[in-house]
Amino acid sequence: MNEVGEVRLALLAEFPGWLVEVTESEFGVSFEACRPLAPGHGGPVDLYSDDLALFRELLEDADRGDSRLAIRALAAGLAVRGIRARPCLTTLGVGLPGQDERLITCRRGLFHWAQDDRRIGPITDTRLVIRRVVDAIRMAPHEVTR
Numbered sequence: 001m002n003e004v005g006e007v008r009l010a011l012l013a014e015f016p017g018w019l020v021e022v023t024e025s026e027f028g029v030s031f032e033a034c035r036p037l038a039p040g041h042g043g044p045v046d047l048y049s050d051d052l053a054l055f056r057e058l059l060e061d062a063d064r065g066d067s068r069l070a071i072r073a074l075a076a077g078l079a080v081r082g083i084r085a086r087p088c089l090t091t092l093g094v095g096l097p098g099q100d101e102r103l104i105t106c107r108r109g110l111f112h113w114a115q116d117d118r119r120i121g122p123i124t125d126t127r128l129v130i131r132r133v134v135d136a137i138r139m140a141p142h143e144v145t146r
Contacts, residue, residue, distance in 0.1 A: 004022050004023075004024045004029060005022075007022050007029075007052065008020055008021070008022040011031075011033070011055075011056075011059075014056075014059075015033070015059045015063070015108065016108060016109060017035050017108075017109050018033045018034070018035045018059065019033065019034050019035060020032070020033045021033070027050075028050055029050065029052075030048065030049070030050045031047075031048070031049050031050070031051075031052060031055040032046070032047065032048045033046070033047045033055075033058075033059060034046040034047070041069050045062055047059065047062065063107060063108060063109075064089075064090060066106075066109065066123065067089075067090040067106035067107055067123075068089060068090055068106075070106050070111070070123035070126070071087045071089075071090055071091070071092050071104075071106050072087055073123075073126055074092060074104070074106075074111065074126060074129060074130065074133070075087045075092055077126055077127075077130040078092075078094060078130060078133060078134070081130065081134050082096070083095070083096065083133065083134060083137055084096065084097065084101075086101070090105060090106050090107060091103055091104065091105050091106075091114065092104040092105075092106075094133060094137060095137060096137060096138070099137070102114075102115070102136075102137070103115065104120065104133065106123065109122055109123050109124070110122055110123065111123065111129050113136075120132050120133060
């Protein structure tokens, strides 16, 4: 495999869910990626650059945007079920009254428990994630001891 192919495979591994193309021509190397936006927030997004560092930055920005939208959607779904949810960028504090707050993070299309980085589920299945979070909060309350 040539260097262009290796760069493409590395980008695919680093940014799952993206269709990534790396093209080499007499003008140099160009990078292009596309995928749907976060569920419920519009159509596809396309990114293009002829600079790898800038291309990675564009992918990171798109991921942060998706993560923020997904955190807000998760917070709304949890609030409806009586779970306290406090969003802050790509992190969500959750709990029941009288409980310590537990943190959820979102990146690369997945929700994780911040304390141990355990995967909760994908942003494409908010119902599943809500159910898992509600179950975890109600089964392991981590009561405040103050």
